[in-house]
Amino acid sequence: MEKMISVKNLEKNYKSKKVIKGISFNVQKGEILCFLGPNGAGKSTTINILTGALGYESGEIFYKEIKIEKGDRKFKQQLGIVPQEISLYEDITAEQNLRFFASLYGLKGKELNERTDEALEIAGLTEKAKDRVNTFSGGMKRRLNIACAVAHHPEILIMDEPTVGIDPQSRNYILSSVKKMREKGTTIIYTTHYMEEVEEISTRIIIMDKGEIIASGTKEKLKEEIVNDKRFVIEVDDLDKVNLEEFYNVEGVKNAKIEGGKLNITTLTGVENLDKLIAILVNSSVKINNLNCETASLETVFLNLTGKKLRD
Amino acid sequence: MYRFSQIFKRDFLNLIFNPMWVFNGTLFPFLLVLVLGFLSSGSYEISVTAYDYYGVSMMIYVIFNSATISSNSFMEEKIKQGNMRIIYSPVPKSFMYTSKILASFVFSSICHLLVIIVLHLSLNVNFGGTNVLFVILVLLLFEFLASILGVMFCCIFKSENTANQILSIVINISAVLGGLFFQLGGFGKNVENISYISPVKWIVTDIFKVIYDKDFSYYLPTVIIIIVLSIAALFLCGKFYRTEDYI
């Protein structure tokens, strides 16, 4: 697959503190690359360096194998940016905002009109085109924020936490728009700290923490390589009859505990031991009301890698 | 050129649709001249009226003050969010501040020219008669310098609030020293010499020389100094402006 962007050994300091510590990654054509990490991981800083808004101390950035310098305008022409802050003029209409920002990418005349209408449609704001932005809800502003980034048909779309603080309906709309854009061939770099979004849209994930990339790959690969546990959550009628020590004698069991009124047993994924676990419960005359198996999630991946929950 | 013109147009419209700025650029100067002229009218005779004095001095004051307009259009919170997107777009870095300078300059110049016309027609303020174009040229050049200064202060201090506070002090002290609100002639030679620290003093002296004595001896030096200061200030804008300070 064609490499759209290559980043090599990128370093950035803020005052005397290293905030990006020599990271390297590639962005393949047509993928949705999600940057995942807690607040302060360096996701937005990395994005802002790519967009040319921030400088960097050392490293190289390549666009289609050609090295680019900060502020390279040919590269910027191919980018569409959805900033974390809502970057709109609130005193003018949605259409006026779109027309202005699209014109900065050289669109004019008939093409500008068409692309403006198209972008409004993508954002689901055609009926609100003539309304001032300061009358919009948070979700509508976020959608317009995206529309302003796509009107000029960029090759690469960079979205920095585009769904922060909006209603579920708008969020779903945005996520489905992201998938549609990918289908049309746009390469998307998406930063977020919402696991569910990554689960839903990503083709590849980069996990960052404290200015470093700590893992990267597809979600399946990450789950497989990093998490080799699965967890059984069993609801029983009488927890007092359960002897936790017995479960440790079963091959593959790593942990057995009672949590939230339920029996939680963590065991290795490769070991088939469910029948033995059920047998222990049956022998103790414990009635099983419900049984769930939880396989590794990205939350677990993240927890394993960083020792903290994503939203800490 | 097209992209610059689009940014310029947006910046200009942001100014013109702000009633506060329009008031500041039109009604405020007129009222200032009217009130100060009224107050001092008894001290003057017919050949030169109080309005003649304050018509010119207050125009210089408000032109200098329009530095706050350009600093506002550069970094005011409401506009800053929209402006951020310009940083991401494929336009030269310099467009960011040059368009604001130009938009403020054009907006302020239009407002102030209108005020000059109204002052002349209603209060018969003498702006130089046949030499009026020379007077207007100096004022326009000063207008341009003021616009650059506003943006320059923002680039240096990274904050519109700070820039405005400092500009306010610099402008008011310059105005007092330059004798814009009241003549300092009666305070003696030492004070007169100190007043030349204020660039406003040279401008007001030059303009009154042109108007009342058709004397252009200060004209070229004044114009050159303003142009040189403008170029220096523009250079400093480029030097101090960083996109990172905007983010």
Add this chain to the structure above:
Amino acid sequence: MINFIRNDFCRISTRKYYILISVLMTMISIVLGVYLTSNVQTKANIAIVTKSTTSNFQSKYANVTRLDKEPEKYELVLSKYDGVIIDKGNGKYAIDTIKNEDYRKTLEMVLKNPKGFNPESKDSRGIGTTIIGYLLMFILLQGVLFMFTLAEDIELKQIERIAAAPIYFIKYLLSNFIFNFFIVSLPAFFILAVMKEIFGYNIGFSLLEYAGLLGIIVSFGIAFAMFINVIVKVSDTANMMGSSIVVLTTILAGSFYSFENGNKILEKVIWILPQKDFLSFVQGLENGKNIASILPQLLYVIIISLVFFIFSIIKMKKDYVLRED
């Protein structure tokens, strides 16, 4: 209330340049006031245009300059010369001035009796009044500047959080007042004290009197700043409007320079400006006038301050505490 004041100090500690500007402005205005009163006397400037090397025209009430040729008109406009007496020879003289008819007549009197020239002494300002006059604009500007704490709370909506908290809202406003009061008045008082006690300058009033006068005018400035912010609600606009109004009204009130012989009606209207009344009170105090005769002017300033402050309280309570959306 202590928490609010402490918070305000934390906020200002990140803006040290505000304090620097404030101290600088205050210092310049006091030094200028002292210097100009001690070293400079406002005299008329008269030019004598004569070929004669000796001149009869000497006066301690005017700076008389001998010139070979007539000065240019712009010099009259800029008050480099208030009047020009031109020696036409054979004892004939012409007078040129752009000042009013009364001034022309005065110059004619000077011609007739140069040594006897003794202009009417005006009610002149002492050092204390001059210092207060120069300080006035900068104190009021600082009142607007340091009201950023309230301005930001309103603009960035922290005030809604404060209004929702279980505290008396008036305590919040009072704490803003107290914080600003100390930040504005202390540097001014300190510099005055240094000039008097360490450098030995005559500053007109005693330090206690200055404390009282500063207290009044700083309170007025803060009340006005609150009023503007509560009406306008956008920090930048309030700042700009407040500063413009302060500059214009303080100059009109004659803080630097007394506007005289102007439009009589407008002169009366100017008395609406609290700054005018305050300066008049200060001048009366320094000239030893009977307190009873100047007290109304002081009371006027205090009442206006209270009106601004009470209005601010009522408006803010209405907007944030008792709101009806």
